[in-house]
Amino acid sequence: xxxxxxxxxxxxxxxxxxxxxxxxxxxxxxxxxxxxxxxxxxxxxxxxxxxxxxxxxxxxxxxxxxxxxxxxxxxxxxxxxxxxxxxxxxxxxxxxxxxxxxxxxxxxxxxxxxxxxxxxxxxxxxxxxxxxxxxxxxxxxxxxxxxxxxxxxxxxxxxxxxxxxxxxxxxxxxxxxxxxxxxxxxxxxxxxxxxxxxxxxxxxxxxxxxxxxxxxxxxxxxxxxxxxxxxxxxxxxxxxxxxxxxxxxxxxxxxxxxxxxxxxxxxxxxxxxxxxxxxxxxxxxxxxxxxxxxxxxxxxxxxxxxxxxxxxxxxxxxxxxxxxxxxxxxxxxxxxxxxxxxxxxxxx
Amino acid sequence: xxxxxxxxxxxxxxxxxxxxxxxxxxxxxxxxxxxxxxxxxxxxxxxxxxxxxxxxxxxxxxxxxxxxxxxxxxxxxxxxxxxxxxxxxxxxxxxxxxxxxxxxxxxxxxxxxxxxxxxxxxxxxxxxxxxxxxxxxxxxxxxxxxxxxxxxxxxxxxxxxxxxxxxxxxxxxxxxxxxxxxxxxxxxxxxxxxxxxxxxxxxxxxxxxxxxxxxxxxxxxxxxxxxxxxxxxxxxxxxxxxxxxxxxxxxxxxxxxxxxxxxxxxxxxxxxxxxxxxxxxxxxxxxxxxxxxxxxxxxxxxxxxxxxxxxxxxxxxxxxxxxxxxxxxxxxxxxxxxxxxxxxxxxx
DNA sequence: TTGAAAGCGCTAACAG
DNA sequence: CTGTTAGCGCTTTCAA
Numbered sequence: 001x002x003x004x005x006x007x008x009x010x011x012x013x014x015x016x017x018x019x020x021x022x023x024x025x026x027x028x029x030x031x032x033x034x035x036x037x038x039x040x041x042x043x044x045x046x047x048x049x050x051x052x053x054x055x056x057x058x059x060x061x062x063x064x065x066x067x068x069x070x071x072x073x074x075x076x077x078x079x080x081x082x083x084x085x086x087x088x089x090x091x092x093x094x095x096x097x098x099x100x101x102x103x104x105x106x107x108x109x110x111x112x113x114x115x116x117x118x119x120x121x122x123x124x125x126x127x128x129x130x131x132x133x134x135x136x137x138x139x140x141x142x143x144x145x146x147x148x149x150x151x152x153x154x155x156x157x158x159x160x161x162x163x164x165x166x167x168x169x170x171x172x173x174x175x176x177x178x179x180x181x182x183x184x185x186x187x188x189x190x191x192x193x194x195x196x197x198x199x200x201x202x203x204x205x206x207x208x209x210x211x212x213x214x215x216x217x218x219x220x221x222x223x224x225x226x227x228x229x230x231x232x233x234x235x236x237x238x239x240x241x242x243x244x245x246x247x248x249x250x251x252x253x254x255x256x257x258x259x260x261x262x263x264x265x266x267x268x269x270x271x272x273x274x275x276x277x278x279x280x281x282x283x284x285x286x287x288x289x290x291x292x293x294x295x296x297x298x299x300x301x302x303x304x305x306x307x308x309x310x311x312x313x314x315x316x317x318x319x320x321x322x323x324x325x326x327x328x329x330x331x332x333x334x335x336x337x338x339x340x341x342x343x344x345x346x347x348x
Numbered sequence: 349x350x351x352x353x354x355x356x357x358x359x360x361x362x363x364x365x366x367x368x369x370x371x372x373x374x375x376x377x378x379x380x381x382x383x384x385x386x387x388x389x390x391x392x393x394x395x396x397x398x399x400x401x402x403x404x405x406x407x408x409x410x411x412x413x414x415x416x417x418x419x420x421x422x423x424x425x426x427x428x429x430x431x432x433x434x435x436x437x438x439x440x441x442x443x444x445x446x447x448x449x450x451x452x453x454x455x456x457x458x459x460x461x462x463x464x465x466x467x468x469x470x471x472x473x474x475x476x477x478x479x480x481x482x483x484x485x486x487x488x489x490x491x492x493x494x495x496x497x498x499x500x501x502x503x504x505x506x507x508x509x510x511x512x513x514x515x516x517x518x519x520x521x522x523x524x525x526x527x528x529x530x531x532x533x534x535x536x537x538x539x540x541x542x543x544x545x546x547x548x549x550x551x552x553x554x555x556x557x558x559x560x561x562x563x564x565x566x567x568x569x570x571x572x573x574x575x576x577x578x579x580x581x582x583x584x585x586x587x588x589x590x591x592x593x594x595x596x597x598x599x600x601x602x603x604x605x606x607x608x609x610x611x612x613x614x615x616x617x618x619x620x621x622x623x624x625x626x627x628x629x630x631x632x633x634x635x636x637x638x639x640x641x642x643x644x645x646x647x648x649x650x651x652x653x654x655x656x657x658x659x660x661x662x663x664x665x666x667x668x669x670x671x672x673x674x675x676x677x678x679x680x681x682x683x684x685x686x687x688x689x690x691x692x693x694x695x696x
Numbered sequence: 697t698t699g700a701a702a703g704c705g706c707t708a709a710c711a712g
Numbered sequence: 713c714t715g716t717t718a719g720c721g722c723t724t725t726c727a728a
Binding site: 055060062092094097258 | 599
Binding site: 362363364365366369375376377378381400402403404405 | 697698699700701703704705706
C-alpha cells in the first residue's frame with residue numbers, strides 16, 4: 001500500500017501537521033525536524049495524494065484544453081507547446097477534441113468541470129456561447145486561444161486575423177490576380193480573415209465576388225471538394241488563385257488541382273494559413289501565413305496560470321502578428337491559363 | 349458555491365447516503381425517493397466532486413498516455429482515437445510527450461502516479477525499464493502500445509514489425525533494388541523492422557551492408573541528414589532505395605533528394621512507415637506501410653479499461669497486421685542513375 | 697427503505 | 713516549534 005502522511009508522521013515521530021508543512025514548505029520549524037521528515041519521506045518513497053489535497057482546495061494542477069481536433073497538425077503542434085509549458089509550471093493538461101460539435105463542446109466542459117480542472121484553454125469555436133458564459137459567470141479561469149471574440153470580455157490570445165487575411169490576399173493581388181477565391185472555416189477567425197481579404201481588394205480598387213467566398217471545415221477532403229466546387233463547368237470564371245484559411249484546405253485544393261491537371265502555381269496560385277508541418281511536405285512548398293504557434297501556446301498557459309493564481313480574469317488581449325511565408329505555390333497570374341483553353345473544359 | 353451532496357440531501361429531505369446511492373445507482377430505495385432526489389439534483393445543477401470520490405477509492409477516471417511527441421502526426425492520430433474511445437468509456441486522458449528522454453519518462457510516470465491515473469498507455473520507448481517495472485510491481489494497469497517488448501510480460505498491442513520491415517524491403521527488392529538503406533529509429537519496433545529487412549534480403553539471396561543501416565530519431569530534419577549521410581561523396585555506392593522507418597524520416601529523405609537534384613522515384617525509391625497524413629500530402633504520394641491506427645488505439649483503451657476493472661493484468665498480446673500502401677515514391681531500379689553519372693558527383 | 701457514522705489523505709486554523 | 717482538530721465531499725458498512 002502507498003504510504004500516507006500518517007505513515008510518514010509516525011515513522012518520523014512527528015504529527016501529520018508537521019509533515020504537511022514540510023510538504024508544502026510552509027510554516028516554521030527546526031531545520032533538523034524538516035530534514036528528518038524529508039529523509040523519511042524519501043525513505044518511504046512517500047508521494048502526496050493529489051486527490052486529497054485537491055479536496056482541501058489546493059487545486060488539481062490540471063488544465064483543460066479544448067480544441068477541434070488533436071490530429072490536426074495545427075492543434076497538435078499547439079498542444080505540444082501548451083503541454084510543455086504547463087509541465088514547466090507544474091500542471092498537466094487534459095485534451096478534448098470537440099470536432100466543432102456543440103454537443104461535445106458542452107459535454108467536455110462539463111467533464112472538465114467535474115474533474116475540477118484549475119482552468120480552461122479554449123481553442124474551439126463554441127457556437128453556443130452560453131457554455132463559455134457559464135464558465136465566466138462561475139469565475140473559472142479561462143483563456144481563449146485563436147478566437148479573438150470581442151463579444152466575450154475575457155483573456156484571449158490570437159493572431160491578427162485581419163492582417164493575416166489582408167497579407168495573404170495582397171500577396172495574390174500583387175501578383176496580378178484579380179479573381180481570388182477564399183475558402184474559409186466556420187470559425188470566428190475566418191470571419192476576420194475574410195474581412196482582411198475584402199479590405200485588400202478595396203485597397204487594390206477591386207471588388208470581390210460573393211461566390212468566391214466558400215465555407216467549410218478543416219480537412220484535406222473538404223479542401224478538395226471546395227476546389228471542385230470552384231472548378232465546376234457551371235462556373236464561368238473560376239479563380240486564378242485560392243486563399244485557403246488553413247494548410248489542410250490548401251493541400252486539398254492542390255490535390256484537387258492535380259487531379260484535374262491544373263498546374264500549381266502556373267495555372268493556379270494557392271496560399272494556406274498556419275504554416276504547419278504540412279506546408280513543408282508538399283512539393284513545391286506551400287506559401288502560407290505563419291502563426292507563431294509556440295509563442296502563442298506558451299503565452300496562453302502563462303496567462304491562464306496567472307489567472308488561476310490571482311483568482312480573477314486578467315481580461316488581457318494578446319494579439320500576435322502573422323507572417324507571410326512565400327514558398328512555391330503562388331506565382332504571377334497566368335492570363336492564358338492552359339486549363340481555361342482546354343483542360344478545364346474537357347475535365348470540368 | 350457549487351452544490352454538495354449535503355445541499356442536495358437537505359433540500360430533498362433525505363440523508364447524504366441516500367443521495368450517494370442514487371448518484372451511483374446502488375442500493376435499493378423507494379422509486380419515488382430516487383425520483384425526487386434526481387429531480388433536486390437537476391434543479392440544483394448538482395455535480396459530484398470527482399476528487400472526493402477518488403479519495404474514497406473509486407478511481408480518477410483518467411488515463412495517462414505516454415508518447416514520444418504529440419506533434420508527430422502518427423502519435424497525434426493515435427492520440428485522437430485513444431481520446432475518443434476513452435471518452436466513450438467515461439475516461440479522460442492526460443497526454444505526456446517524453447521526447448524519448450529518460451528523465452522525462454521517469455518524471456511523467458511519477459506525475460501521472462501522483463495524479464492517481466487509473467492506468468497507463470505507454471507508447472514511448474523507456475530505455476530505463478525499471479520505471480515500467482515499478483509500475484508492474486505495484487499492479488498499476490498498463491498497456492504497451494507499438495512496443496512489442498517481449499522482455500516485459502504485460503499486455504501490449506502493436507503491429508507485426510517484422511512483417512512490416514519484411515514487406516517494405518521485399519517490395520523494394522522485387523523492383524530490382526539490391527542496395528537498400530534503412531533509416532531506423534532508436535526504438536524496439538525499429539529493431540524488429542530491421543530484422544524483417546534482413547530476412548527479406550535473405551530470401552532474395554542477398555546480403556545487406558551494415559553501413560546501410562542508420563539510426564536516428566523521428567523528424568523530417570533527421571531524415572534529411574541521414575539522406576545526406578548516405579549520399580555523401582565518400583560513399584562509393586549510395587543506395588538506390590531507402591526504407592525509412594516512419595513517414596517523417598521518409599519525407600526528410602525526399603526533401604534531401606530534391607535538394608541534391610535526385611529524382612524520386614526515378615533515381616531513388618523511398619518507402620515510409622505509418623501511413624500518416626504526411627504520406628498523402630507529398631507529390632507523388634508516399635509509398636508506405638500502414639498501421640491500423642484507429643483499431644490499435646481503440647483496442648488499447650479497451651484492454652486497459654478491462655484491466656482496470658479486473659484489477660489485474662490480462663497479459664494479452666495483440667498484434668495487428670501492417671499493410672503495404674503503394675503510392676508514387678517507389679519504382680523499378682534505374683541502373684543508370686542520372687546522379688551517379690553527374691549530378692551526384694557535382695553536388696555530393 | 698433509510699440514515700448515522702467512520703473513514704479516504706490532506707490542509708489550515710488554532711492552541712499549546 | 714509542534715500538535716490537535718475540524719473539515720473538504722463522497723462512499724460504504726451497519727444498524728435501525
